[in-house]
Amino acid sequence: MRPTVTKAAVLRAFNAPLELTELPLPEELPAGAAIVRITRTTLCGTDAHLWQGVMPFVALPIVLGHEMAGEVVALGSPDERDAVGRPVVIGSRIVWSESVCGHCHGCAVLREPVLCVERGYGFAQRADQWPYVVGGLAEYVYVPPGAHRLVLADDMPDTWAASAGCAVKTVVRAFANAGGVEPGSTVVVQGAGPLGLVGTALARAAGAGQVITLGAPANRLDLAKAYGADTAIDVTAVPDADERVAMVEELTGARGADLVLDFAGAPSANREGVLMCGQRGTHVVVGLAGPHASAVPMDVVMSREIRVVGSLNGDVGDLARALRFLAAFSGRFDWDAMYGDPVGLAGADQAIKDMASMAAVKAVVDPGMEM
Structure with a gap:
């Protein structure tokens, strides 16, 4: 009944x-x-x-x-x-x-x-x-x-499966919409919440040569490092967006990043993300910046031939790929540390x-x- x-x-x-x-x-x-x-x-x-x-x-x-x-x-x-x-x-x-x-x-x-x-x-x-x-x-x-x-699958934990329903599938779709990760490339992940943490792990698993994660608080950045971030920038310790852009420029030898993904949704994130991109870089907009978003410098988008790509949540195909990703890399990343x-x-x-x-x-x- x-x-x-x-x-x-x-x-x-x-x-x-x-x-x-x-x-x-x-x-x-x-x-x-x-x-x-x-x-x-x-x-x-x-x-x-x-x-x-x-x-x-x-x-x-x-x-x-x-x-x-x-x-x-x-x-x-x-x-x-x-x-x-x-x-x-x-x-x-x-x-x-x-x-x-x-x-x-x-x-x-x-x-x-x-x-x-x-x-x-x-x-x-x-x-x-x-x-x-x-x-x-x-x-x-x-x-x-x-x-x-x-x-x-019988061996898929309920908790992992539940989070695949939004957080993980959203990240999977964002990387797919970006065209994937070129081996050896530099990936910047904006945000150290669940999306940013999964994004950090996916970037590392996909073959990025350098992964830089920005966010807060410190315990999340520690987890980002465990998930593959080479550098974790605490946005509370470095509150000035232009200073963060300069740090990424220095870390990339003045070239800028190949791929920047906004999983933060902060008002400055998209301006900052575009400025972090190198020539022919890609900035993926996933977060919602809100009504007070900083203006994106379109002259930089044009002069560097930057692609700005929107990515919205995910569908059942992304959900299937999210489950597969969690299962395939369960031995490499401690997913349970997020929950x-x-x-x-x-x-x-x-x-x-x-x-x-x-x-x-x-x-x-x-x-x-x-x-």
Whole structure:
């Protein structure tokens, strides 16, 4: 008998404590839909920004959490398959992408589901309207038909799989959109949060000759070094952007970097990133700089023939590659060093605050733990 209600931690007001309550689950499941018991949710910087009200256009109440893995407990139809054709049955452990419509210009013409105009981001789903719960801070969630899913390998930890759902797949897509890493090249990673840390590891694994990571605080930079950064620049110790640009210039013998990836989203990041690029370098914009972003020097973009590339999250293909990356390099990088100890839903409020204050690198919630 499938559940009809779920415990959830609900955000009803920005910067306010999450409310532990029960929410209904959809009574009818259309073909392609599922109900999943969440086994792990990993929190993202976006969750903290949502809680803080940095994205005030989001309508409350909502259930936060868009990185999750879980076990299927109900299906809309008996013959379900994942994105690569494997059977999805009751008891399957899965991860899934944001839902897409399949028929808009982004989906059907560009063949880029990440550009779907109806993409089902979790924070767009109100917790007081059908289907109520798609966010990971709940015991059970509704997975809509358009959310492409992947069955997990038996040896893939739930925590790693959950983080692949946003942080890791976003990094994988950013490197792909950049055209990859040329062996021996210099890569600069802006940001030492989960994206920046995974980006540091991917740059090293892909054959970069020099990896420079910028961010804070110190414990994250220590982890960046463990993940392959040759140099870690503390942005709190070097608060002046032009001084950081000069440091990168010195580290590269005045040539500049071949690839700079913005995983920070700071107001100065894109100006700084372009200035760090050498001739024919590439700057990838992943972070959201906000309304007070510093102007990008277009004369530098032109004179150095710099490519500026946008990269948005990731689709199910990026998710599959993210899982493969985590598995393939599990012996080389200590992925578990990124994650905090799991807490139950009762600890979700503090977990969000820890992400906002950067006390946690990657907070982890197990909604099935006793509250």
